[in-house]
Amino acid sequence: MKLRMTQVTALVLKAIAAGHRHGFDIMERCGLPSGTVYPALRRLERAGLLRSAWEDEDDAHAAGRPARRTYELTVRGEQALPDAEGKLEEVRRLLRTLPEAPGAEA
């Protein structure tokens, strides 16, 4: 399934690449609400850019919490990283070219 790269999917991919592996951690890193991040995770997984697995039960148990779902990049996900970086660069460029909000200069 082909995936259209958006700012959200790009941010989520980058966050995972940076080592954030659980849903809520990714949310926090991206500064996006769960209602945005989770559907993005589902889409990325369906497109084959991510795969998910369950933490080791014993490890989690030792830490006194239930096993969490972990997300990691697939090879295709790694390959998509430049694409994501491009998308984000586009956003940065856009932000730079935007004029300052009126009144901000004064």
Next chain:
Amino acid sequence: MKRLATLWLRLLSYLVPRSERADWRREWLAELAVADWSWAHAWGAIADAWFLRTDGWTMDAMWRDLRMAVRSFARRPLFTVVSGVTLAVGIGATTAIYSVVDGVLIDPLPYPDSERLVSYNHDAPGLGVDVPVVPHSQAMYLHYLQNARSLEAFAVFSDSYVNLIADGEPRRLKAKQATEAYFDVLGIEPFLGRGFASGDDRPGAEPVAILGHGVWEQAFGADREVLGRLVELDGTGRRIIGVMPDDAVFTDEELWLPLTIDPTNADAGSLGLIGIGRLAEGASIEGANREMQELLVRFAEAHPDDFSGEIMEEAGLRADVKPLRDVLVQDVRQALWLLLGTVGFVLLIACANVANLFLVRGESRRKERAVRAAMGAGRLDLTRQYLTESLLLSLGGGLLGLGLAAVALRGLLRFAPSELPQVLGVELDGSVLVVTASISVLSGLLFGLFPLLGSRGDDLSHSLREGGRAATLGRDRHRARHALVVAQVALALVLLVGSGLMARSFSAMSNVDLGFEPAGVLTYSIALPAAEYPGPERRLAFHRRLVERLSGMPGVRGVGTINSAPLAGQFRSAEPMEPTDRPFPEDGLAPLVEQRRVSPGYFEALGIELVDGRGLDWGDRADGYRGAVISSTLADAFWPGKSAVGRRIRGQGDEHSWEVVGVADEVRFESVRKAPGPLIYLPIVAGPPDQPVGSTVMDVVVRTDGDPTDAVAGSREDLGAVDPRLPLVNPRSFEAAVDDAMAATSFTVVLLGIAAGVALLLGTVGLYGVVSYVVSRRTQEIGIRMALGAPAETVLRSFVGQGLRLTMLGVVIGLAGALGLSRMLASLLYGVSPTDPLTFAATALGLLSVATLATWIPARRASRVDPVEALKEE
């Protein structure tokens, strides 16, 4: 917080497709365990679950669908308003009635652990008297109190009226005399002071009183220092020991007094104390019934004088423990379920109507659908769009309906018969809102999905090519619409028959010969304080002075008093009586004869005909000439075919008898519907000759020349002249009292009538809509037929015929349904059988003629089609 969040996630997980559900739940719950939960995540979880459910149909898409729905409604304002209002009427009516049903029949009583509250009384089918329960005697109460293990608390009470004098102003208050545990049974804590304490109900205890919240505010200015004060109640000083909270009221009493019972001298045989109990922890109603039955048998064996085996058997006296709520609402229960069923029908008709509108609109949108499908919208997308529209409409209708319900409820409660206990709160509360929301969603699904069923076989590309102008439609679609019309007609007919039967009952009741002439009569109540009027002489003198003074008022044509007036009184008393010339065997039960005490002048004042002999005069009294008047029913029962005057009658086994001096025409005392039973009119001073008892509570009847309420001021003045300390209570015209007695029936008649009217209107609109729609779709075909020489009448006939065939089918189904359902009305009907052929035929014919009109109007339009114009439209 976390527990709530867990519950939320578990609920939501059912939205997730089953294959992914377990993983979804596991993931979210695990995140919940490590992270701080905020309600933003609750929203996020919805978004996620919704994403998985709809396979990518995100919140954005939902908003898009909603926006589209709103736009499409805005484009067709008439369609939107008509279907919205139709739904609002159906949902509003259902909500209003449901909130009454919820408050009265479903919601528990507002007392702690109210499911343990029971009516602890007896039942006696053999007595043939129509009372909710057969109560206790003093000795019975003590027996059960001591021995019943299945009750945690048990109390008996009786209702009475007392005169309170506070601030120099006399008031009459409804009082409950109750034994010690009364408030413990109900679980009510006093607002101020204390409830009854142990010993308050024993002889010799200091007389005390507990005030209701309303009286405390009105008569005592909500003074917290009221505790310990002495007040004068019926001439006796009583100390106020407590004030009850606002919601402590059980029926509509204003005051509580201890019911004094002397254990050493308790009466065994007169059953006048109503029992309520609180079941012990773990006790069941069945168990309590079994135990009470055993205790009753033991009690009867210990009191053979009052409860001989023969009498027990004949009366069928037995234990009767049942939920307290059932006793409170038994009068209205049936009418309420009936009304709920009725408005349910109206709602169904409304849904059918809106479904039809959607069907029609669906036709006109075939092209739109085809375009969307051609552009890649799947069947799922179209379905979703349709459902979004129908749900939006039904929720809007529900919101509007809620407003209607709030208004309707206020009107409903104002006109409702006042038999409902105040304790049952009727309001639009949370549970009603939930029901309304569910009704809205359900009806939205119902009428939203219906049109889709018909569009299964749609060939979209075909629609597109034809430009949505197919000459005729698929059979399926026709069938769906026709089925809806038939259903509407059938449902409307059932309601029409029901309301027709009720209307006939009402008219039969209005024509009942009550046995008296209520027009021009004023009635009000007075109660003599027993302490101030101790002996029979003073009571009799009071009656005589009052009657004589009132008779002297200008415009007054007759005055009399009775201890409980027909249809208006609250007081009943009956005793087994026998003729002295043909006594009943001692161990058998003589017929129960209702007793009333009346003053001279009573029969004339109320216009009751004396069919034989004379009325009572002041010389008739227990300790003088023992003359009494009996009703013609009693005369016929005891001395059929012979004159009763001069014969004697007595309480079964009594030493002293009464001489029948007159026979009065029968009078409906208990209700308009109920044929009167045997009755005897005793003088004001009755009882045995050596212990005469004068009546204290009385209803005064004053016949006037003009408007009876004009006589109120004069009556007050005259009463003040006889005794300034007595309040004149509840003055009203006797006609108003009779209207009140018929209130329950007229209430049902009005509501059923409104429901049937709405049903007829909606059904007619539905029929009209279908025929006009068919006409508009077939304009070209008609044009061609007429161009080929078909006469206008043939066209007219074919359309009217089509409409009538549907109506006839609906009428036949409706008649069959009404035949089955009208039986449920039986107990509310009067003077008309539930299968009354006249009502059935008349309503069927009425419906047919309205339906004919509804088809004729559009059919005539068809027959006037100009062939040239019609074909030009091509």
